[in-house]
Amino acid sequence: MRTVPLAIRLPQRAYLATRYAIRQLELPPGQTVLEREMVDILGMSRTSVREALVRLEMEGWVRLIPRRGHKKIQAHKKG
Structure with missing residues (x-):
């Protein structure tokens, strides 16, 4: 994943x-990823990752699917 400047807040x-x-299709359309996997990949707190996912869902980039106390994301093409 891309490196982002440290001066930016963690959710951003x-x-x-x-x-x-x-x-960049590193997360291909239709691929399901667990929230905890994103936490591990990004090395950030669940709160920061969750805030980012909520924003991405509002913008139509991902679909959050609640299941057993955690969320999954389903990446899809914005269109």
Whole structure:
């Protein structure tokens, strides 16, 4: 995933890195990823990652699917 400047707040960094991965097809359309996997990949707190995912969902980049106390993301092409 892309490196984002450290001066940016963590949720914004998580948002930018995840959106970049989606746009560059590092997270292909339709791929399901667990929230905890994103936490491990980004090395950030669940709160920061969750805030980023909520923003990405509002913008139509991902779909959050609640299941057993955690969220999954389903990356898809914005269109």
